[in-house]
Amino acid sequence: MKALLFDLDGTLADTDPLHLLAWQEVLRPYGLAVDPRFYRERISGRLNPEIVRDLLGLEGKEAEELIEAKEALFRRLARDLRPTPGLPALLRFAEERGLAWGVVTNAPRENARHVLEALGLRPPLLVLAEEVGRGKPDPLPYRVALERLGLPPEEALAFEDSPSGVRSAVGAGIPTVGLLTGHLEEDLRASGARVVVRDFCDFIKKFNYHQK
Template identity: 80%
Template sequence: MLKSVLKAVLFDLDGTLADTDPLHLLAWREVLAPYGLKVDPAFYRERISGRLNPEIVRDLLGLEGKEAERLIAAKEARFRALAQGLRPTPGLPEFLERIREKGLLWGVVTNAPKENARHVLEALGLRPPLLVLAEEVGRGKPDPLPYQLALRRLGVAPEEALAFEDSPSGVRSAVGAGIPTYGLLTGHEAEALIREGASGVIRNFTEFAWPEYTSEK
């Protein structure tokens, strides 16, 4: 049987294209402190990372509606204020250059709100040909729908794509869509990512070895 040819690469945003999780942690710590919640790295990994904002505030505080929206807006405004001078994950610029050289399609699939996603991408100087926002899809990671939509928009099969994620919920989403997925060790342990189906883990993009089935241009 012929091996599939790689046609597309899909990236998560936060914790994948840039190590933004420490900034999100700080922002959540500030907005949740008045509610008596202490956000340390373990709490962030277990209760916040990779989840949609409405789910986070409903789970942690039982908030919905306007009060939830105000809290989320305050958190995201604080994140954008902190997220100045962002730098890409090591090896990303060279990795994207290889993607261009190979003639591959690429895009970003994220649970981040639209304003945050645009802020981070602009700060990194990136203009992905495809941007799939969970809030516009109607279901976020770990549901596979955001990645399924990305595949449809690019016109590629799951086995013709690669995905890069940094959270267990993100890995579960991409793997659930049938995409071979690699985990970045920016916020979670390797075991947690492998357990959700990651094909391998890397600290950054300098460590990635292109699969054998990749067709060179």
């Protein structure tokens, strides 16, 4: 293993409750009631344009304005973020062993910048789906990450919290760990996650155990 690749929302930090609140607010005028199950099944892990097209049939300027309002609200809510338990220790582990690491996300650039700054993180590699042309669950974002690192997929390890993200990483051939921050274990495993953990503390315990 030479690199760790992380999803952003729901993986580096538990931002899903904030995204849920933001979507509830902007979709309420359209008569849509967004509960946690609806969010998990219809929104989580998808690109914004796909979400508003699927839910509301919106495209063009109206869709862009709705997305902008939702993301602005999310950034106002996401001011005091904390990293997922165990993340600092895992990143120290990576640094001590000379492992590369990066973030691969469907999040818009402004959101990614905001979340990473709030967490005090500066990933050496940042791959944005909106810049590579296709988002998760398409494997392209992870393939781009591997290309930029100059690594084959078996030398990387991905961390994802959604079935969409897991399918993206697995589609690129990367062994993938699923985090139980928002989705069910059976859904993550059905999407191809090799291991499912509560958080990075749980992963570190299991990793250390298997190393003995």
